Amino acid sequence: MMMDHILGTLYGMAFGDAMGMPSELLSRRRIQEIFGRITTFEDSPEENPAAIDMTKGQFTDDTAQAPSSWTRSWKMILCRTSRSLPRT
DSSP states (O other): OHHHHHHHHHHHHHHHHHHHGGGTTOOHHHHHHHHSSOOSOOOOOTTOGGGTTOOTTOOOHHHHHHHHHHHHHHHHHHHHHHHHSOOO
């Protein structure tokens, strides 16, 4: 059950990152000019230096780097949680 929550968190982060990738670092006005409203995965526009040549559905380095920064925190959480979980 705990692993499902952890994986759901990681998948949700990657999904949100991929949805926001094409608009990363762009102003709200520019996003509206290019996309109108982002409701699905989109390719990154050529003018976006933060996501050069990225295609729809790709996540950015934010997602790629997140697990390494969480390693210590996750270990602490899992150790504490595993002690308090009822045995089945």
